[in-house]
Amino acid sequence: MATVLVVALGRLVGASPGAAIPAILEPPSPVVPTPAPQSDTSLVQTASGTVRGQVEWDHRLFAGIPYAAPPVGPLRFRPPAPAPAWEGIRDATKPGSRCIQDPGADPEFGKQSDEDCLNLNVWTPAMKGAPRPVMVWIHGGSFTGGSGKIYDGRWLVSRGDVIVVTINYRLGTLGFLAHPALGPAGDVGNYGLQDQQAALRWVRDNIADFGGDPDKVTVAGESAGGMSVCDHLVAPGSKGLFRAAIIQSAPCGAQADLPTAEWHSVDYAAKVGCGDPKTAADCLRSLPLDKLREPVTFYNIGDDALAGPVTGSAALPVDPVTAIAQNEAARVPVLIGTNRDEFTLFVALQYLRFGEVYTSERYPELLRDTFGANAVAVGERYPLSDYGGNVPSAYSAAVTDGVFSCVNERMGDDLARVGPVYAYEFNDRNAPAPEAMRTLPFPVGASHSLELRFLFEIGGAEPLDPPQQKLSDQMLDYWSRFIADASPDAVGQPEWPAVGADGAGQPWMSLQPDGSRVVTDFDDSHQCAFWANLPG
Numbered sequence: 001m002a003t004v005l006v007v008a009l010g011r012l013v014g015a016s017p018g019a020a021i022p023a024i025l026e027p028p029s030p031v032v033p034t035p036a037p038q039s040d041t042s043l044v045q046t047a048s049g050t051v052r053g054q055v056e057w058d059h060r061l062f063a064g065i066p067y068a069a070p071p072v073g074p075l076r077f078r079p080p081a082p083a084p085a086w087e088g089i090r091d092a093t094k095p096g097s098r099c100i101q102d103p104g105a106d107p108e109f110g111k112q113s114d115e116d117c118l119n120l121n122v123w124t125p126a127m128k129g130a131p132r133p134v135m136v137w138i139h140g141g142s143f144t145g146g147s148g149k150i151y152d153g154r155w156l157v158s159r160g161d162v163i164v165v166t167i168n169y170r171l172g173t174l175g176f177l178a179h180p181a182l183g184p185a186g187d188v189g190n191y192g193l194q195d196q197q198a199a200l201r202w203v204r205d206n207i208a209d210f211g212g213d214p215d216k217v218t219v220a221g222e223s224a225g226g227m228s229v230c231d232h233l234v235a236p237g238s239k240g241l242f243r244a245a246i247i248q249s250a251p252c253g254a255q256a257d258l259p260t261a262e263w264h265s266v267d268y269a270a271k272v273g274c275g276d277p278k279t280a281a282d283c284l285r286s287l288p289l290d291k292l293r294e295p296v297t298f299y300n301i302g303d304d305a306l307a308g309p310v311t312g313s314a315a316l317p318v319d320p321v322t323a324i325a326q327n328e329a330a331r332v333p334v335l336i337g338t339n340r341d342e343f344t345l346f347v348a349l350q351y352l353r354f355g356e357v358y359t360s361e362r363y364p365e366l367l368r369d370t371f372g373a374n375a376v377a378v379g380e381r382y383p384l385s386d387y388g389g390n391v392p393s394a395y396s397a398a399v400t401d402g403v404f405s406c407v408n409e410r411m412g413d414d415l416a417r418v419g420p421v422y423a424y425e426f427n428d429r430n431a432p433a434p435e436a437m438r439t440l441p442f443p444v445g446a447s448h449s450l451e452l453r454f455l456f457e458i459g460g461a462e463p464l465d466p467p468q469q470k471l472s473d474q475m476l477d478y479w480s481r482f483i484a485d486a487s488p489d490a491v492g493q494p495e496w497p498a499v500g501a502d503g504a505g506q507p508w509m510s511l512q513p514d515g516s517r518v519v520t521d522f523d524d525s526h527q528c529a530f531w532a533n534l535p536g
Contacts, residue, residue: 041128046206048085051092055126058158062122062210063149064096067202068195070116071170076285077182077191080118080198095121095149099171102144102295115174115289120199122210123153123164131213133484134163136203136242138196140223140249140449143308144172144295152457159473160480163212165203169195172295176307178261179269181280187314189261193235194315196228200241218244218483222452224308226250230320230411231309233329244486246479247336249448251403252411253321256298258312268296321407324414333486334415335479337424337508338408341445343399347392348437348444358391360384366395371402374534378402381530392442404448405526412499413506421499422488424478424509425522426451428471432462451511455479467513474516478509494518 042055044062053062068080075081096119125132135156139146153164169175175192182188204214219242221229229245230252232238256264269275272291274283284292297305311319323329350357357366363384367375378398387394405425412423429445432453437444453461454472464472477490488496488509494516497507508522523529 041126043089044209046209048083049087050089052089053122054093056154057126059126059154060122060124062092062124063094064119065090065092065122066096066119067167068118068198071118071174071191071195072115074285076115076174077177077179077188077281079191079194083118083202095119095147096168098147098149099168100174100289100293101146102142102172103293117168117170118195118198119148120165120167120202121148122207123157123166124210124212125157125161125163128211131208131216132161132163132211133216133218134165134203134207134212134214135218135220135246135479135483136165136167136200138167138169138219138221138225138228140221140225141171142306143176143192143224144306146171146224150458151452152459155457155472155476156455156480156483159476160483162480162483163207163210165199165207167196167199169193169199172307173268173292176261176298176310177265177268177284177296178258178310178313179265179280179284180262181277182284184314186258186312189258189265189310190313190315193228193231193309194237196232197235197237197241200232200238204241215243216484217242218246218486220246220248221250222248223250223449227252227255227308230324231255231316233332233334234318234320234323235316237315239330242330242332244333244482245330245335246482247334247408247411248451249338249342249404251407253319253407254299254306254403255309255311255319256307257319258310261298261307261310264298265296321411324411327414327418329415329418331418333420333422333482334412335422335424335482335488336408336412336415337426338400338404339426339446339448339451340429341396341400341443342404342448344392344396344442344444345437345448345450346399347396347442348440348447351392351440351442352436358395360389360391363391363395366391367398370399377534381527390442392440396442401526401528402531406523406528406531409506409523409526409528410532413501416499416501420487422482422496422509423499423506423522424496424511425519426454427510427512428454428468430513431468432464451475465513471511471513471516475511 042053044051051062053060066083068083097114097117099117100113148166148168151166156164170192176189178189207214226247227250229247269280274280296307298307309316367379371378382394382398384394412421415421426446431450454475474493477493478488481490482488496509499506505520507518510517510519
């Protein structure tokens with residue numbers, strides 16, 4: 001699975017895959033000092049108890065609110081249980097603990113993480129008013145890293161007059177280990193996915209107390225978070241918990257089936273000392289936490305070894321791409337898109353760590369590792385000569401098209417048969433990127449996760465220039481209008497038509513700092529007909 005920028009940045013400063021630079025850890029404070037609104041706006045009564053949040057001139061923030069019981073002890077490797085009630089007023093001015101991270105890919109360099117991590121953050125407008133529409137944001141990070149606190153939602157809140165909820169969910173082994181001893185047949189793994197469902201139920205039951213409209217909830221995410229959104233479109237336990245969906249940069253076809261996940265999970269358990277199937281469940285639940293920090297992995301995309309939600313299971317009976325193709329997804333409006341150069345981020349990370357991987361002699365091997373029996377056909381379609389002999393550029397283009405762009409194009413066409421679909425491509429090929437990525441011997445362009453800087457205030461990111469700030473404002477308007485109205489049409493912005501059901505010459509919004517525009521050649525520019533005709 002692809003990782004978001006905040007997870008990937010750290011690879012550029014010597015960490016293993018997935019870490020990020022320290023400057024990103026905490027969002028910056030508002031720069032305009034203004035007296036706080038009336039203090040009573042800082043108190044909200046939830047179903048579990050009262051919370052006191054932080055009130056600023058342009059927003060309110062209620063952070064670290066538990067939406068489920070701590071998944072510890074006998075609750076480890078089980079679906080989330082209801083959050084316990086508390087007495088008095090609970091402080092909600094600081095984010096709660098992050099879920100356990102991959103120790104070699106921690107985006108916040110070891111800052112507090114814990115099993116007791118099922119908490120969320122609610123960003124609201126500063127002043128009360130009519131019930132606002134709500135976006136529930138699911139973070140990316142390869143299902144092994146990241147947290148909700150990285151995403152400062154004040155821009156969407158203040159400019160778009162919506163509510164933003166960012167969540168934590170169990171990651172890595174604790175979130176997705178699918179050992180058959182952990183539950184009834186077929187009902188193992190997917191604990192992290194079920195955490196997300198519990199958070200959506202919490203929003204349904206509590207968001208009105210924060211000024212939100214529980215009937216206008218949009219579930220959204222990027223990368224692993226976007227894959228999660230794909231799952232929620234088809235998961236039985238997610239039905240009715242949202243009325244619209246946003247899928248950003250998600251290779252939704254790359255998920256493990258239950259037999260594969262169980263095999264890898266049994267192997268993992270044996271390696272940590274729980275090899276006896278008769279005692280494996282108790283053994284795994286009683287292990288010291290440090291024994292389970294290394295994430296279980298089920299499959300690979302390029303050089304990334306990944307885990308995540310398991311298909312063919314009770315929680316996720318059918319993989320989302322198949323279900324969507326069979327018109328079995330939730331019939332809700334969808335905003336879906338990718339970045340023009342998705343895979344350059346991962347090639348950059350590997351190049352900086354192992355530069356020799358991308359020699360011309362290795363190109364056929366890279367293609368074989370990624371595309372198997374189709375490697376020769378892919379190599380002929382993406383010859384090095386078309387990219388000036390530059391292996392990183394050729395390989396990035398192939399994986400971008402085959403794993404990201406054309407999967408999203410196909411899903412958009414399929415989803416358009418049952419509901420409105422609005423498709424985009426983020427196409428700022430000079431988007432702010434980490435310094436190390438600006439000195440590579442190939443361009444990174446509009447790489448994976450770089451659009452996030454245009455939607456969220458992410459501390460440590462390079463400032464946007466004036467045309468990019470204009471694009472950011474435009475994207476905020478589009479996203480907030482979709483959250484509010486299930487359509488991205490925004491006053492003063494170019495019209496964004498829906499994808500049709502015929503699958504030919506589809507309109508995609510190309511988001512560019514020199515002027516966003518509708519294009520109809522997305523499938524041609526990413527060679528989607530070629531990918532559609534490759535043997536499965």
